[in-house]
Amino acid sequence: MICNFCYRHCNIKEGNTGFCGVRKIKNNQLISTGYGYLDAVALDPIEKKPLYHFLPGSKTLSVAESGCNYHCAFCQNWQLSQNKKNNNSTYVSPKELVNLALKYKVPSISFTYSEPIVWQDYVIDTSIIAKKTGIKTVMVTNGSFSKEARETLAPLIDAFNIDLKGNADYYKKICKGTIEPVLEGIKYLIEKGNHVEITTLLIESIHTEKDVQALAKNLKDFGVQVWHLSRFFPNYEMSAIAETSEKFLSEMINIAKESGIPYVYGGNTSRVESTICSNCKQVLINNHTDSEAIKKDCNQNIPKGRCKYCDYPIYGAF
Secondary structure, X not given: OEOOXXXXXXXXXXXOEOOOOOEEEEOOEEEEOOXXXXXXXXXXXXXXXXXXXXXXXXXXXXXXXXXXXXXXXXXXXXXXXOOOOOOOOEEOOHHHHXXXXXXXXXXXXXXXXXXXHHHHHHHHHHHHHHHHHOOEEEEEEXXXXXXXXXXXXXXXXXXXXXXXXXXXXXXXXXXXXXXXXXXHHHHHHHHXXXXXXXXXXXXOOOOOHHHHHHHHXXXXXXXXXXXXXXXXXXXXXXOOXXXXXXXXXXXXXXXXXXXXXXXXXXXXXXXXXXXXXXXXXXXXXXXXXXXXXXXXXXXXHOHHHEOOOOOOEOOOEO
């Protein structure tokens, strides 16, 4: 039986799972073994996703089941993404999750930490209920959708943060994945009008200036507006690799900005990251680390989603 959740389209036999370890054939039915069993639940700043142009300054209810359809050697959340057993899970129905968001008075639910593509049945069911209550939904994902999945998810998810990890060789060797479905997914979602921000985790000993230039060209051609370049720290199977320096990050950010992508930010950094109007260059959000200050800046400087200085539309939902 074929699973159509991601680009792999695993052909799964009775009693077996697909590559992700959580999609299984049982009694001749394709099921998600961890449906509704959450391994992580937290209230996060939306900036942690990272999303800087979607409800900035707000909190989001972050949740994760286990599993992933990649095996990235550098994974920062490998205890969740590579866990197939749901050892410490608590069952929370989609309705209960939405009620939890309402209880904590947060404007969004984020499907994050592991890979929500492989537990998208729960994502879909929750998002349908959330829409009826006015709660927004966020998907933090590697972007390796199947055609069927991206067509289903695009109308339901309000904001995506998609990892674009490196070049084709990087995907094959380090992620055990493929770049093509990620590029196709980014292009598709932007064409559909979804809010999309991109994240690239930079490993100084692997990523090069040419890599960043090539990724930037793809993103610019697709119409990407927001790109986060983030520092790598040793983890999982790459614990012996040196962390990415602030100097290298700054150099790559400067290269990314030369591409013409309007909003480029650093992540996992001591840098002060500000949102600057791409038209008149005035500072609109001074610092993306203080939630109350962010909300104040948005109210004062981005009324109705436009720069107060030049009335230029600022990409996002403010």
